[in-house]
Amino acid sequence: MAAAIQPEKILKDLGELWVNLGRDAGGAGVLRACAMTLIVITLDSEGDAVSETVAKLMRVHPSRLVMLRVKPGGEPLLSERVVAQCWMPFGGRQQICCEQVEITAAESVLDEVPAVVRALEAPDLPVVIWTRVPGLLHSAGCSPLLDLAHKVIVDSAGWPRTRDKVRAIRNGLRTRLVADLEWTRLTRWRQTLAQEFDNPAYLSRLGEIGRVAVEYDGEFAPLRALYLAGWLRKALGERVAITLSALGQASPPRLHSVTLSGGAMSYRMNVEVSRAAEMRICDQRSAHPLMPTLDEYELMREELSITGRDPAFEASLAFAEEHGQ
Amino acid sequence: MASSNPFSDPLRFERQVRPCALVIFGANGDLTKRKLVPSLYRLAFERRLPTGFAIVGNSRTEMSDEEFREKMRASVRQFLEESPFDEDVWRDFSRGLHYVSGDLRDPGCYQRLADKLGEIERAQLTGGNVLFYLSTQPSHYEAVVEGLGGAGLQRSQAGGWRRLVVEKPFGHDLDSSRLLDHAVHKVFPEEDVYRIDHYLGKETVQNLLAFRFGNGIFEPLWNRRYVNSVQITAAESIGVEGRGAYYEEAGALRDMIQNHMLQILATVAMEPPALFEAAAVRDERAKLLRSIHVMSHDEVAAHAVKGQYGPANVGGRALPGFRQEEGVNPQSQTETYAAATFFIDNWRWAGVPFHVRSGKRLAKRVTDIAIQFNAAPHRVFSGLPGGAGMSELAPNLLILRVQPEEGISLRFLSKQPGSGMKLRPVSMDFNYGSSFGMRSPTAYETLLVDALTGDATLYSRQDMVEASWQAVMPVLEVWGNTKFDFPNYASGTWGPAASDEMLARRGQAWRVP
Numbered sequence: 001m002a003a004a005i006q007p008e009k010i011l012k013d014l015g016e017l018w019v020n021l022g023r024d025a026g027g028a029g030v031l032r033a034c035a036m037t038l039i040v041i042t043l044d045s046e047g048d049a050v051s052e053t054v055a056k057l058m059r060v061h062p063s064r065l066v067m068l069r070v071k072p073g074g075e076p077l078l079s080e081r082v083v084a085q086c087w088m089p090f091g092g093r094q095q096i097c098c099e100q101v102e103i104t105a106a107e108s109v110l111d112e113v114p115a116v117v118r119a120l121e122a123p124d125l126p127v128v129i130w131t132r133v134p135g136l137l138h139s140a141g142c143s144p145l146l147d148l149a150h151k152v153i154v155d156s157a158g159w160p161r162t163r164d165k166v167r168a169i170r171n172g173l174r175t176r177l178v179a180d181l182e183w184t185r186l187t188r189w190r191q192t193l194a195q196e197f198d199n200p201a202y203l204s205r206l207g208e209i210g211r212v213a214v215e216y217d218g219e220f221a222p223l224r225a226l227y228l229a230g231w232l233r234k235a236l237g238e239r240v241a242i243t244l245s246a247l248g249q250a251s252p253p254r255l256h257s258v259t260l261s262g263g264a265m266s267y268r269m270n271v272e273v274s275r276a277a278e279m280r281i282c283d284q285r286s287a288h289p290l291m292p293t294l295d296e297y298e299l300m301r302e303e304l305s306i307t308g309r310d311p312a313f314e315a316s317l318a319f320a321e322e323h324g325q
Numbered sequence: 326m327a328s329s330n331p332f333s334d335p336l337r338f339e340r341q342v343r344p345c346a347l348v349i350f351g352a353n354g355d356l357t358k359r360k361l362v363p364s365l366y367r368l369a370f371e372r373r374l375p376t377g378f379a380i381v382g383n384s385r386t387e388m389s390d391e392e393f394r395e396k397m398r399a400s401v402r403q404f405l406e407e408s409p410f411d412e413d414v415w416r417d418f419s420r421g422l423h424y425v426s427g428d429l430r431d432p433g434c435y436q437r438l439a440d441k442l443g444e445i446e447r448a449q450l451t452g453g454n455v456l457f458y459l460s461t462q463p464s465h466y467e468a469v470v471e472g473l474g475g476a477g478l479q480r481s482q483a484g485g486w487r488r489l490v491v492e493k494p495f496g497h498d499l500d501s502s503r504l505l506d507h508a509v510h511k512v513f514p515e516e517d518v519y520r521i522d523h524y525l526g527k528e529t530v531q532n533l534l535a536f537r538f539g540n541g542i543f544e545p546l547w548n549r550r551y552v553n554s555v556q557i558t559a560a561e562s563i564g565v566e567g568r569g570a571y572y573e574e575a576g577a578l579r580d581m582i583q584n585h586m587l588q589i590l591a592t593v594a595m596e597p598p599a600l601f602e603a604a605a606v607r608d609e610r611a612k613l614l615r616s617i618h619v620m621s622h623d624e625v626a627a628h629a630v631k632g633q634y635g636p637a638n639v640g641g642r643a644l645p646g647f648r649q650e651e652g653v654n655p656q657s658q659t660e661t662y663a664a665a666t667f668f669i670d671n672w673r674w675a676g677v678p679f680h681v682r683s684g685k686r687l688a689k690r691v692t693d694i695a696i697q698f699n700a701a702p703h704r705v706f707s708g709l710p711g712g713a714g715m716s717e718l719a720p721n722l723l724i725l726r727v728q729p730e731e732g733i734s735l736r737f738l739s740k741q742p743g744s745g746m747k748l749r750p751v752s753m754d755f756n757y758g759s760s761f762g763m764r765s766p767t768a769y770e771t772l773l774v775d776a777l778t779g780d781a782t783l784y785s786r787q788d789m790v791e792a793s794w795q796a797v798m799p800v801l802e803v804w805g806n807t808k809f810d811f812p813n814y815a816s817g818t819w820g821p822a823a824s825d826e827m828l829a830r831r832g833q834a835w836r837v838p
């Protein structure tokens with residue numbers, strides 16, 4: 001039997017934490033800000049780095065944070081500690097604080113965690129789970145935990161084969177919202193493309209595009225490539241031929257580039273190589289050099305602000321299931 | 326061919342500006358360098374401007390495109406708020422900066438402008454879309470509009486849109502605002518005219534709409550049955566800071582109350598619109614402004630207070646009085662402080678005073694709105710020590726803070742810990758900037774994107790401008806015919822004693838914000 005964790009004790013510790021924070025703040029007082037319960041599941045070895053990311057996230061999406069640090073195999077173990085993330089708003093005297101509960105658990109006792117977490121949910125607010133541990137989405141032991149969530153965020157980058165994983169995401173979508181950071185990574189690319197066709201002169205020539213070539217490096221098409229292809233299929237319709245082909249070697253596989261072409265028009269996104277996009281129409285050329293690489297903070301910041309369904313993602317996901325390997 | 330962009334994704338993409346050109350009249354001026362170009366740069370930084378977005382500046386000073394770019398680069402570096410300066414973004418952005426020098430009273434200037442816009446249209450495929458921005462002296466507004474009309478620039482041959490942004494002031498009284506409007510309408514239809522009031526672009530003022538109409542619990546209280554009074558304060562700690570000559574002509578009532586503060590008042594008090602779209606929101610705002618009771622001349626003395634700051638030593642620094650500022654008449658009768666109590670003649674607000682005040686060299690820089698609720702109808706705790714009169718002394722207050730820290734607070738009474746029933750007021754705060762610790766767009770960023778995408782929700786319409794002039798005209802008329810004994814307040818205070826007396830006569834007092 002693992003060391004016991006009592007939710008009442010955690011709640012009591014949280015209460016004391018607020019009293020102490022209030023006392024330390026002198027007359028200025030502290031504000032508690034909370035818009036959701038955010039449960040972050042991560043490997044214990046990566047916990048410290050993730051803590052920094054979520055500390056930044058708290059300022060944009062203030063939450064009661066439950067960080068579950070998973071220790072693979074080994075001794076059955078459960079432990080907890082309570083801390084606060086506080087900051088001073090620009091020029092203000094008052095501190096803003098969010099609560100953070102950290103639970104460390106061995107993989108073998110994960111099934112004991114949901115009962116604890118259930119008691120720790122901030123009342124009347126949505127629960128979002130961000131799982132950084134691959135495979136958790138489809139492990140039976142974790143399903144009671146996932147059942148708590150209104151939204152589950154995964155990151156399929158580096159997942160081995162794709163089709164069964166996509167199926168898991170789609171199954172998850174039946175009962176809750178599921179998001180994949182591999183899709184979030186495409187937002188800026190998609191936006192840059194959309195922006196070009198905001199120009200009526202280009203939009204009127206969209207019909208010229210007859211081919212979309214999605215190229216990737218590696219043994220099979222990574223989900224990011226499939227998502228992008230699915231999104232383009234939805235936007236351009238069935239009349240456009242979409243091909244997915246392997247170019248070079250990479251492990252795990254990665255999205256290399258996407259080219260839309262036809263008539264006198266071509267649009268190319270070099271996703272992995274130069275991180276640049278370029279549009280050519282006849283002799284006109286416009287370029288978007290150096291698209292930034294987004295870190296987990298930026299990806300999560302975007303994803304946490306989506307509170308409802310994402311129809312574009314769902315359509316891309318359906319395509320990915322059909323064409324994934 | 327498809328008319329809408331199949332790649333758009335409003336759930337995730339920020340609203341994008343379509344290819345177009347922006348012409349700034351007064352490009353060598355203060356507003357351009359402090360606000361307009363830094364805001365446009367920031368939009369470029371956030372990738373919200375399309376490739377091929379062009380800015381054409383105009384003023385008399387001779388400058389090449391390159392010199393204009395250098396000047397704007399220095400301004401952006403100096404005035405960019407809470408943003409990094411990125412060389413790559415600047416390089417792309419500055420390629421779109423152009424300059425056409427010329428006197429805007431010279432018809433030849435518009436021909437050169439037309440040629441430049443033609444070039445840009447061909448090179449950048451802007452489809453003929455142009456936003457003209459009047460950021461020059463208001464006395465030139467009519468000349469610009471006439472010049473644009475004379476050169477046929479108000480219409481695009483290519484079928485694009487043409488819009489006109491007008492900076493305040495919209496006239497200096499009701500008659501002159503109508504004359505200006507008449508001149509503008511000879512060239513531009515009302516739907517293409519965007520009268521900017523940058524207070525409406527502030528996040529909290531927009532948040533006020535979300536707060537009132539997105540929640541079910543406040544609106545039932547939002548009326549004369551529960552609200553005792555409303556106070557709206559816009560205080561500045563600085564003086565006229567080198568703009569003495571301008572201020573001497575304007576004064577606090579024209580500069581702040583007629584426009585910004587009455588727009589805030591209208592946002593606080595308007596009826597819920599059926600839809601959140603420009604026409605519906607503006608109709609409700611206009612309706613409210615038209616319902617403001619227009620004072621008779623006899624009512625002015627009891628409902629409005631005029632003030633002017635005198636010299637003072639603050640924190641060991643000798644500060645000049647308004648009359649000692651450069652460009653100001655040493656006998657000036659211009660107000661640097663104005664306070665007025667407005668009433669709204671409708672069922673929701675009949676009898677509820679809206680106290681509005683604005684001034685320079687006040688105790689601190691703050692803009693907020695305070696809704697004071699009625700005291701509890703029965704005094705349950707009045708017999709107890711510490712309970713007596715508490716609910717009268719500390720009525721429930723809902724404070725909507727516009728600046729410097731945007732947010733919302735609710736003050737209510739709570740029992741003090743310990744035995745006995747001692748009450749004390751406590752405040753429940755929501756801090757907008759820090760609860761969502763991300764950078765909010767500045768008012769000019771919001772409003773520029775709105776005008777560039779054709780969304781007039783946060784812009785004033787002529788009927789609103791006229792209604793708000795109507796509300797302040799009696800005060801201006803009476804003040805214009807009365808000699809005041811100025812200065813009547815010291816720097817660093819909350820204004821003249823007469824203002825406190827005005828509220829005291831109603832048994833009320835100004836809050837200390």
Ligand SMILES: NC(=O)c1ccc[n+]([C@@H]2O[C@H](COP(=O)([O-])OP(=O)(O)OC[C@H]3O[C@@H](n4cnc5c(N)ncnc54)[C@H](OP(=O)(O)O)[C@@H]3O)[C@@H](O)[C@H]2O)c1
Pocket residue numbers: 350351352353354355356357359383384385386427428429430459460461462463465492493494
């Ligand atoms: N500054 C602010 O913070 C602020 C805030 C709210 C509203 N506003 C409004 O915005 C407008 C502009 O204000 P501002 O402070 O930027 O004014 P400003 O500094 O006086 O700038 C006006 C510019 O117009 C140019 N100009 C003057 N006469 C001209 C002519 N005959 N032909 C061509 N150009 C001419 C001048 O440049 P040249 O000498 O090179 O010709 C001058 O730099 C005003 O209506 C003001 O009320 C300003």
